[in-house]
Amino acid sequence: MTPHFTVKPLALATLALSVTAALAAPPQADHPAVQRALNHLQAENARSLAGAGHDYSPRDLIVDADGSEHVRFARRYQDLPVIGGDVVVHSRASGTLRKLSQTLRAAPQLGTAATLDSEQAVVAARAAFGGEVQLPPQAQLAVYARGLKPRLAYDVSVSGTLANGAPSRSHIVVDAHSGRVLDRWDDLHTAAAVGTGKSLYVGTVTLNTDSLSTGGFALRDTTRGNHETHDLKGKDAYFGNPKSQVMKDADNAWGTGVQGNKSQSDGVDAAYGFATTWDFYKTRFGRSGIADDGRGGKSRVHASNWGGALYNAFWDDGCFCMTYTNQAGAGNGALVSLDVAGHEMTHGVTSNTAGLIYSGESGGLNEATSDIMGAMVERFANNASDPADYLIGEEPLNGSPFRNMIQPSVDGSSADCYYSGVGNIDVHYSSGVANHMFYILAEGSRPAGGPASPTCQASDTRVATGSATVTGIGHLDATAIYYRALTVYMTSNTNFAQARAAMISASSDLFGASSAQTQGVKAAWSAVNVN
Structure with a gap:
């Protein structure tokens, strides 16, 4: 059982470590570096966003060749795990604090009584899983702190087969009051295939794709919410949600860089535009996808342009998807440029935040x-x-x-x-x-x-x-x-x-x-x- 430590005053240990190379090892409960780090956390409550009800579990220790120490802790609040609350304490060889590393944005200050029970959380997680569940899901009450404000939530573990046939052990985080899915990730860290694509506007780009068990590759980004790029093949997408399939390729080298209403390069730009927009919001603001829920959604190329009357690109919350029509008009290219992709998907962000009325x-x-x-x-x-x-x-x-x-x-x-x-x-x-x-x-x-x-x-x-x-x-x-x-x-x-x-x-x-x-x-x- 991993020991837990409540932040309290500790005598500063003076034992120096003698190592000649960087060392990474599970920390022992009585390790002097852990004691020093806990002492720093006590002294730096304001910086670590700690307070009453917080305690820490040491998860990792790295001691550099020069004696610098880096102790990683998991955080608990009112005896609940805090998802996103981990902190690393960096100390100099002398034992003095250098800095803290953490992504927690606000101290947890919330009640721990859930509105939903664990069975209701499991029902919500099963619905979100979207595949065949193989083992009974397990729900653990936790504090979800990956966003701007910590929330009480259930971390539901669901094992089974996803809709695309891939095995999964998913964590699905469900708000303990509203039942909304807050986040999702998988313990089966399958490696994404990496392909290349010749785009229409930005040259050759790298694409994260999905290797198919039947051979070949799908234009599915398993690193960004399983976003898929589909070819509508001229179907009307303005009224309804026509059936489509993810684009596939035999050798993971996509497109020729040539324009056309059947061009695979339209899909290259659409996939690249989604990936870049996802990374922009994730890197700049910590936002996990358009709805901040980890979903990738779909991008669909080659939609009908109604005989040239509609030359467009649009985001649709109804299908949680991005749609690009076929080309229309002499000299005009497909509307899959990077700024257009970022523009349209930001409509989804606005819809899921301020909801600015469109008039x-x-x-x-x-x-x-x-x-x-x-x-x-x-x-x-x-x-x-x-x-x-x-x-x-x-x-x-x-x-x-x-x-x-x-x-x-x-x-x-x-x-x-x-x-x-x-x-x-x-x-x-x-x-x-x-x-x-x-x-x-x-x-x-x-x-x-x-x-x-x-x-x-x-x-x-x-x-x-x-x-x-x-x-x-x-x-x-x-x-x-x-x-x-x-x-x-x-x-x-x-x-x-x-x-x-x-x-x-x-x-x-x-x-x-x-x-x-x-x-x-x-x-x-x-x-x-x-x-």
Whole structure:
């Protein structure tokens, strides 16, 4: 049985360790390094987010050649395991604390009485498993702390065969009050196959695929929620959910890089776009998929374009899937470019967070949110074949973007500035207000080495005519502020003025009310006449 230690004052051990190489071994209960680490945790309760009811179990010890110690602990709260609460204590050879490593964002402060019983949790987990259960599932009450706020949950272990035929020992985490599935992972860590794909827009890319027992490979990303890329083969996907199958290939070398309504390369770009969008949200914000529940969903290429009348890409919450139509019109490419993929899947993120209603000013914010994050997905990818910019959809349209965030009005319809009637125009055009704001916030109105963005004067409506200088705060801070505003402060009917207030609150949370970032938020919104 693994020993547990409650954080309490301990006498600092003085025994030095003598090793000549890095050592990794299970720690003993009385190991001096464990005692030193526990002493540090007691002294650093604020940093470790510990408090009453917390205790720790040592899981691992590494002692470097220079005597530095790294002790890993699992955390428990009120005798419940804390999923995502582990902490590593790093000490110098002298025994003094160097730092703590943890991903816990908030100290668990919650009741441990569940609304649902374990049998109800098992029913929810069975439904989510989606395959044939072979052994009786086991449910353990726990604290789920991988998100922004710890929650009481059941960790349900389900063993069986998934719908795709693969064996699985899944952990399915079920909220102990609502019954919602919060997370999922598998103890059978099968290796994903790694293939290559020739895309339409970003050159040759690496794809995580699934090796089939019958031979060949499926375009299924087992490392990102089992996301699948399907070929609709011209079926109509606007009304209903037509049957489709995951794309398959014999040698795991996908596509030729050539356009066409039967091109396998459309699937390459769709799979790459999903993977990059997933990694962007995971890396930047710790978000596990579009709904933050670990689901990968599907991307579907070659949907009907209704005889050329509909040239589109869209996210559909109903099927939890991304759809791209066939090409339409001479010279236009498939709408599977990276920024379009990031844009459309961000509609799913918005739907699962603020839920901005798709009309009026909230609709413009909804569209702008997707443009902003689509541009940031492209920047995150850092792909030399598709350099980052603030243009949306220029690749499939041969350099003529759907929207230009630097000066939205250049398309002849979008608005650079806020004015009283901006909420009455199409949401794809009113989005220009927030797009323009974000460019100025991230890059500034006159960035060195980048295109200048005219600011708005008081009398300006659709077209900005000002020349004020606003200093940018950088795209990383700007993106962090916008995401927190979206997920924490915005609601379904947020307008532009309320979005300004939401971003000020978000920036104050992240950087402080008097910070340069918060002052930058105020200046950027003022630059588009939102005060």
